[in-house]
Amino acid sequence: MVNRLRVSFIVVLLGVFITACKEFENNNFTTFLGAIVDADGRPLAGVELFFVENPDWWNSEEESKFDRIIYEQRTNALGEFRFVVPRRNFDAFYGIKVSEPNLLLFEQFDQEFTQSIYPVSDGQRSADGVVNVGLIQLLRP
Amino acid sequence: MKRFLLFLSVCICLTGQVLHAQTTETNQRKPAVLFGFAVDGIYRNFISGSYLADTYQINPGYQLKMTFGFEGYPGIGLYAGAQGARILDNQFLGGFFERTRFRDSGIFIFYDIPIVEKLQVRTDIGYGALVVVHGESPQRFLLDYQHFYGNIGVKYRLFHEPQIHRVYLTGAVGSGIFRGNQLVINAFDRPYLERATDVRISIGILLELY
Numbered sequence: 001m002v003n004r005l006r007v008s009f010i011v012v013l014l015g016v017f018i019t020a021c022k023e024f025e026n027n028n029f030t031t032f033l034g035a036i037v038d039a040d041g042r043p044l045a046g047v048e049l050f051f052v053e054n055p056d057w058w059n060s061e062e063e064s065k066f067d068r069i070i071y072e073q074r075t076n077a078l079g080e081f082r083f084v085v086p087r088r089n090f091d092a093f094y095g096i097k098v099s100e101p102n103l104l105l106f107e108q109f110d111q112e113f114t115q116s117i118y119p120v121s122d123g124q125r126s127a128d129g130v131v132n133v134g135l136i137q138l139l140r141p
Numbered sequence: 142m143k144r145f146l147l148f149l150s151v152c153i154c155l156t157g158q159v160l161h162a163q164t165t166e167t168n169q170r171k172p173a174v175l176f177g178f179a180v181d182g183i184y185r186n187f188i189s190g191s192y193l194a195d196t197y198q199i200n201p202g203y204q205l206k207m208t209f210g211f212e213g214y215p216g217i218g219l220y221a222g223a224q225g226a227r228i229l230d231n232q233f234l235g236g237f238f239e240r241t242r243f244r245d246s247g248i249f250i251f252y253d254i255p256i257v258e259k260l261q262v263r264t265d266i267g268y269g270a271l272v273v274v275h276g277e278s279p280q281r282f283l284l285d286y287q288h289f290y291g292n293i294g295v296k297y298r299l300f301h302e303p304q305i306h307r308v309y310l311t312g313a314v315g316s317g318i319f320r321g322n323q324l325v326i327n328a329f330d331r332p333y334l335e336r337a338t339d340v341r342i343s344i345g346i347l348l349e350l351y
Contacts, residue, residue, distance in 0.1 A: 024275075024282035029233065029334075031327040054233075070235045085235040085328060086282045094187075130327050 028087035030122040032094070034133030035079040043079025044138055048099055050070070051083040055095030055117045066095055066117065091123040098138060105137040114139060153230060173304070173351050175216070179311065181345030185243075187330060191337035192288075193319065196233065197226040197241060197273075204343065208251065220269070221246040223297035228275075233334070236284065238275035245271050247288075259298040259327050263313065266291045284324065286337070290317030296347060309347040 012116045032051070036044045041071065052066035075081050081096070091108055096119040106116045118136050145159020179206040199284070202224025210216020224243040228234060254262045273284040290294035294313025301307040319337040326334055 022278075023280045024237075026283040027285055027321075027323045027325060029324070029326040029330075033327070033332070068236075071232060073232075082327070082329070084233050084326065086233075086237060087325070127325075128331075129325050130329055 002088055022089055025087040025089050029084050029129050030087045030092075030125055031128075031130045031135050032081075032083045032096070032120050033083055033130055034096070035135050036081065036138050037079055038138060039137050041135070042110075043075075043077075045075055045077045045079055047075045047079070047102075047138060049075065049081055050081050050097040050099075051085075052095045052117065054135050055097070055119055056127060066097070069097075072096070083123075087122065091121050093119065093121050095119050096133070096136065101141045103139040105139055105141075143165070148189040151226065163304045164197075172211035172213050175208070175210055175212055175351060176348050177206070177210075177349045178217075179204065179208070179347040180204075180207040181222075181311070181313075181343040182223050183224065183341055183343040185339050185341040188338045188340065191283075192233065192334040193339075194229075196231040197231055197245060198319065200225040200231055202229070202343070205345075208349075210251070211309070215250055215252040215349065218249050218251060218267075218327065219247070220249060220267070226273075233330075234282075237280070240276060242274045243271060244274060245269055248315055249290075253296065260299075261296040261309075262293065263296050263311070264291070264293050265313075276348045283340070284321060286319045286321045288319040288339075290315055290339075290341075292341075292343075295345070304351050309343075309349070311347050312342075312344045314340070316341050 036049070038044055040125045045115065049072070050069045051071040052069050054067040056065040063073055070085065071083055073083065074080055085094070096104070097117045100116050103114050105112065105114050106114070106118050120131060121134055122131055142235030177266025182201060183204045184201045185199055189195065202222055204220055206220045208216050208218035211291045216343055222245045225245055226241040228238060230242055247267050251265035254264070256262055268287070268289055271286040271288055273286070275282040284300055292315030293315045294311055296309040296311050299308045299310055317339050319339065321335045322333065324334050
């Protein structure tokens, strides 16, 4: 009886462990939606964007770093972009990057940043997996 | 409504086949019980314009089938199969995966129509679950689809031992509709990912035991 309980406990524990280790959530996608605008808030069409993985965005002194480019996309006529990735079980960090010398103006932690990478996370998403990035201002030199 | 019509047509088909079989002279005797085991090579192609069609290049695969029925009557069967696939450039999987497998399993009903002594036409309709498996555990990502399908094919008897077994060469063509109702994605892309239609051809060997 005790042995059976032990075996059951180990099996349950193993199941929980395997589930916890799963990197992706089956059947789920995360979508990052937003638009690129100019200083006057007008949408910018045809802006080349790169969706990158694990950006090192806070390191403003150095050249922007990231693991890899996931997608390359241009904004549509309304300045909109849409990036879709498989949903991860933990908060994943991505970035929306513009070709340098262009820069993006954004706020994080009540601070204003001017960088080539706008960091996004899938931590706060709606029921259909959409993360609304909102409007991002593009600064051209 | 579509599901109801499909269900209705299946019921009418089944009832018709049973009545036909019961009233046929050759089936007035006690029908033999038949167990079937089949191995099929299968090639499937999704019709373009859907996520499944545009994202994967599917390799030929296999399907194992087990059937049960009475001779001259519609029978029932189970199937399971797998196919490998190559991931094409796409805007959904983010380049996280290299390997993909299509795992398919389900249930079907079939009916054999004799043409000549050695040749029969086999029709079957079925319902199954298709799982698209990306990557390996723990970096595995699954997409679940349900599908209805219909096949029409031929069975050619290669050899037999009366009242013991028969071995057939089989070939079939078919089509199915897929629905991914469990998928969670933005409203714009949902129809593209959720729906697909495939066409398939298969060839295989069927062993029927009395």
